Amino acid sequence: xxxxxxxxxxxxxxxxxxxxxxxxxxxxxxxxxxxxxxxxxxxxxxxxxxxxxxxxxxxxxxxxxxxxxxxxxxxxxxxxxxxxxxxxxxxxxxxxxxxxxxxxxxxxxxxxxxxxxxxxxxxxxxxxxxxxxxxxxxxxxxxxxxxxxxxxxxxxxxxxxxxxxxxxxxxxxxxxxxxxxxxxxxxxxxxxxxxxxxxxxxxxxxxxxxxxxxxxxxxxxxxxxxxxxxxxxxxxxxxxxxxxxxxxxxxxxxxxxxxxxxxxxxxxxxxxxxxxxxxxxxxxxxxxxxxxxxxxxx
Amino acid sequence: xxxxxxxxxxxxxxxxxxxxxxxxxxxxxxxxxxxxxxxxxxxxxxxxxxxxxxxxxxxxxxxxxxxxxxxxxxxxxxxxxxxxxxxxxxxxxxxxxxxxxxxxxxxxxxxxxxxxxxxxxxxxxxxxxxxxxxxxxxxxxxxxxxxxxxxxxxxxxxxxxxxxxxxxxxxxxxxxxxxxxxxxxxxxxxxxxxxxxxxxxxxxxxxxxxxxxxxxxxxxxxxxxxxxxxxxxxxxxxxxxxxxxxxxxxxxxxxxxxxxxxxxxxxxxxxxxxxxxxxxxxxxxxxxxxx
Numbered sequence: 001x002x003x004x005x006x007x008x009x010x011x012x013x014x015x016x017x018x019x020x021x022x023x024x025x026x027x028x029x030x031x032x033x034x035x036x037x038x039x040x041x042x043x044x045x046x047x048x049x050x051x052x053x054x055x056x057x058x059x060x061x062x063x064x065x066x067x068x069x070x071x072x073x074x075x076x077x078x079x080x081x082x083x084x085x086x087x088x089x090x091x092x093x094x095x096x097x098x099x100x101x102x103x104x105x106x107x108x109x110x111x112x113x114x115x116x117x118x119x120x121x122x123x124x125x126x127x128x129x130x131x132x133x134x135x136x137x138x139x140x141x142x143x144x145x146x147x148x149x150x151x152x153x154x155x156x157x158x159x160x161x162x163x164x165x166x167x168x169x170x171x172x173x174x175x176x177x178x179x180x181x182x183x184x185x186x187x188x189x190x191x192x193x194x195x196x197x198x199x200x201x202x203x204x205x206x207x208x209x210x211x212x213x214x215x216x217x218x219x220x221x222x223x224x225x226x227x228x229x230x231x232x233x234x235x236x237x238x239x240x241x242x243x244x245x246x247x248x249x250x251x252x253x254x255x256x257x258x259x260x261x262x263x264x265x266x267x268x269x270x271x272x273x274x275x276x277x278x279x280x281x282x283x284x285x286x287x288x289x290x291x292x293x294x295x296x297x298x
Numbered sequence: 299x300x301x302x303x304x305x306x307x308x309x310x311x312x313x314x315x316x317x318x319x320x321x322x323x324x325x326x327x328x329x330x331x332x333x334x335x336x337x338x339x340x341x342x343x344x345x346x347x348x349x350x351x352x353x354x355x356x357x358x359x360x361x362x363x364x365x366x367x368x369x370x371x372x373x374x375x376x377x378x379x380x381x382x383x384x385x386x387x388x389x390x391x392x393x394x395x396x397x398x399x400x401x402x403x404x405x406x407x408x409x410x411x412x413x414x415x416x417x418x419x420x421x422x423x424x425x426x427x428x429x430x431x432x433x434x435x436x437x438x439x440x441x442x443x444x445x446x447x448x449x450x451x452x453x454x455x456x457x458x459x460x461x462x463x464x465x466x467x468x469x470x471x472x473x474x475x476x477x478x479x480x481x482x483x484x485x486x487x488x489x490x491x492x493x494x495x496x497x498x499x500x501x502x503x504x505x506x507x508x509x510x511x512x513x514x515x516x517x518x519x520x521x522x523x524x525x526x527x528x529x530x531x532x533x534x535x536x537x538x539x540x541x542x543x544x545x546x547x548x549x550x551x552x553x554x555x556x557x558x559x560x561x562x563x564x565x566x567x568x569x570x571x572x573x574x575x576x577x578x579x580x581x582x583x584x585x586x587x588x589x
Contacts, residue, residue, distance in 0.1 A: 032589060039423055041588040061425040065317045069423035071589060075416035079340070091326040092424045094317025103313065110310060141313035146423075148589065173310040 009033055009044075009200045016178060017207065020170045022187030022194045023180040024290060030200040031180040032072070035146050038178075039064060052143050065094040068137030068175075072148040074129055078122025082108060085121060086136045093140035100139070107139035108132070111165055127158035131165070138169055145169070147179040151186060163190045184290040188212060196293055203297040211293060217245075217258030217286040218265055223279035228253040231278035238272045256286055323425045324434040331438035334411065335404045347403060348442075355396030355446030356453070359389060363457030370461035386478055387551040389451040390485065391544050396446040398514065398540075401489050404442065406497035406506035408435050413501040419589050428584045432494075439490040440483065447489070448482030481550035485543035488569050491576035492539045498583040514540050532559035536568035543569060 009030045023031050036042040038051050040060030049056050054063045077085065086104035091097055108117040111131040116124070121132065130150060137145045150166065151159040167190050170177050178195075181187050187194060187208075194211055196203040204211055222232050232253040236246050239257055244265065248255035259265040266283065273280050318325070337344030362384065390397075412418045412435075421431050455478060458464035465471040496513040497506040521538045524530040535541055535557050546569050548555030549562045560568075 036588050039589065041422055061320045061323075061427065061430075064423055065319065065323075065425045067423065069420065069589065071416065071420055071423075073416045073419070075420045077411060077415045077417065084339070088326065088330055089420070089424065092323045092421065092426065094319055094322050094425060095313060096315065096318070099313065099315065103311070106311065138310075141311070 009037075009197070012047075012197065012200070012202050014195050014202065014205055016176075016195065017193040018176050019192030020166060020190055021176075021178045022191035022208075023178055023197070024182065024184055024187050024194060025180075025197040025203075026182055028199075029182075029197050031197065032148060033200075034195075034197070035069075035148060035178075035180065038146065039067065039069070065140070066143045068093075068140065068142035068145040070130075070133035070137045070145070070147040070150055072152055072180075076121040076129060076132070079120050081118045081120055082113060082124070082132050082135070083117040085132065086117075086139050089136045090139040093142075095140050103139045103141070104135070107135040110138070111135045112161075126153045127155075127161065130154060130158070130162050134162070134165060134169070138173065138175065142175060145175055145177045147177060149181055150179055151181070151183065159186065166190055184294070188290055194290065196290065196297075198294065198297060204293045212288050212290060215286040215288055216262065217256055218262065218269065219256055219282070219284050219286050220254065220269055220273075220280070221282040222253040222273070223281045224253050231276060234276045235269075235272050235278050238276060239268060242268055242272070244268060258286070317425075320425045320427075320430050324430055324437070327421065327426065327431065327434035328437040328441070331408050331435055332442055335407055335438065335442050351396050351399045351404065352445055354399065355393045356450050358392030359450030359453045362389070362392075362454055366454075366457045366461045366463060370463050385548075385551065385553055386451055386455065386474060387481065387548040387553045387555075389454050390447055390482065390547050391556070393446050393450055394540075394544075397443070397489065400443055400446055401493040401514065402507050402510045405439050405490065405493040406503055406510060408439050409494055409497055410501060410503045410506045413498070414503075418584070418587050422588055428587055432580055432584060435494065436490055439494060440486045443486040443490055444482060447486050448479065451478050451482060477551050481547040484550065484569070485547050488539065488543040488546070488572050491573050491580075495576035495579040495583075498580055532557055533564065535560055536564055536571070539572050542572065 012030075012034070023034060025031050033042065037044050037049055038056060040056030040063060043057050051063055052066055056063055083104055086107055087100050090100040090104050090107075095103060105114075105117065108114055111134050113128060113131050113135065116128060121129065124132065130153075133150070134147070137147065147166070151162050154162060163186055166177060166179065169175055170192075179187075179191070191208055193205070193207050195205045220235075222228055222235065229250070229252075232248065232255065233250070236248045236255055239246050242259075244257050244259040246255055246257050257265055257269055259268065262285070269283060270280075333339050336348045337346075412421070418431065422428065426434065452475075455464060455474060459471065465474045492513060493510050496510045499509055500506050517538050518540045521534050524534050525532060535545075541556060542565060545555040545557060545560065545565045549565050555565070
């Protein structure tokens with residue numbers, strides 16, 4: 001996908017699996033362009049796209065009636081009650097008026113806004129507005145939902161709630177979801193599959209269990225402070241003298257330790273930290289994370 | 299209450315019915331926009347301006363209609379029809395104050411709100427395309443504008459008919475009716491297109507109103523000065539989007555209009571030009587719309 005001289009997406013060959021798929025990448029990576037192409041709002045400069053068995057450019061209108069969309073921006077008429085807003089968009093997506101009314105009400109109950117459904121959107125909190133976005137996306141019974149940064153602007157508790165709802169929509173209602181996010185941690189929590197892009201290029205794609213998971217060894221983080229790095233250096237040196245394999249960048253009091261069996265590694269870390277007088281903040285099994293994929297690719 | 303009572307939880311229901319597609323989406327957005335412009339389903343204060351504008355638009359027709367009935371009762375229908383009654387095409391210019399108020403105050407609401415709220419991008423994720431979205435808005439604006447441009451003339455026609463001062467015979471009546479509807483709609487198309495195009499230049503309603511007023515009255519004043527002070531040709535009225543649609547109504551009725559110096563072909567050309575220019579501006583403003 002090329003805009004003038006800027007190549008927004010480059011040689012992207014992607015096959016999206018059923019379930020919840022995370023479209024991850026930094027801001028400007030090309031996630032929104034990808035969604036535009038999926039919706040048939042932009043044409044790929046070359047190549048082909050098939051969504052739900054349809055060509056988005058040729059069958060865009062038919063396709064979009066089967067797709068729910070939650071925008072990143074707050075796209076709300078502030079003076080409109082949530083129920084009217086969801087009902088209207090459900091009608092626009094092709095559901096008859098009488099059916100749209102009951103479905104919009106059901107959708108708002110399902111996202112936990114049943115009691116609040118007659119409130120004007122402008123009076124709702126950010127978390128409630130994100131729920132409304134989800135409600136309008138599911139109300140017309142789509143086969144696929146695209147959510148652009150669905151947790152944007154939410155506090156951790158609200159984010160947990162929205163992610164749980166997204167998971168519920170997929171597992172209980174059987175609707176496939178693609179959510180874009182630059183927050184890798186939340187994608188790891190809720191997604192079955194991942195499409196990772198950076199600067200328009202595909203970094204990785206596939207099922208999350210195949211891309212991330214437990215590794216041998218442990219991750220260790222010491223309490224940061226004026227002598228945190230000094231203590232970390234001493235601990236690392238002591239562990240190496242015990243024959244442990246340690247990865248330490250010398251910039252933060254964090255390091256990865258691998259050795260002969262997880263229990264012996266944990267015991268060794270515990271003993272060395274105690275003998276060096278360091279303060280342990282966290283010790284956990286070493287995992288390969290999405291962040292590692294990005295770091296390896298960039 | 300029975301001990302077996304429980305809250306009905308319908309859960310998530312699939313929808314297996316037929317979806318109404320682009321036509322349904324256009325219909326839904328048009329109706330939603332119409333309701334928004336007229337303040338329907340909103341608090342009473344949102345209804346005040348539309349009601350006033352419509353009332354102003356109907357006053358001349360109501361006045362003439364009342365006069366028809368009184369005059370035909372006392373002076374005879376024939377006298378009224380021949381000597382007193384205005385031509386059908388002369389009714390629309392009487393509604394100019396309400397037309398101007400409408401295109402400056404109500405029509406911008408049709409698209410500015412969506413641009414400001416970001417609803418355009420959300421609509422484009424539905425079966426609507428950029429063009430069908432604009433078309434749905436256009437239908438809404440034309441429909442509401444027809445209330446002040448077209449309906450007063452229809453009311454006048456009906457009043458004349460009941461006072462036995464209308465067209466002679468059924469065929470003539472149908473011809474006048476078709477001309478009234480056709481010419482009124484044609485004028486509405488031009489007014490709606492120019493108003494929407496001018497409004498699309500901003501995301502703020504007050505600015506949109508200012509731009510619409512500047513567009514209509516700027517050209518009206520400029521052309522007026524050119525002709526009255528600069529002795530320019532009356533043909534320059536073709537650049538005037540206020541009078542050209544009214545002139546179009548007159549010509550479609552076979553009348554000479556206010557500016558007989560401007561040929562009928564030029565009147566059609568001018569209105570087509572305003573439509574094309576407005577369409578082009580709207581295309582430019584919406585060509586990159588999307589998520």
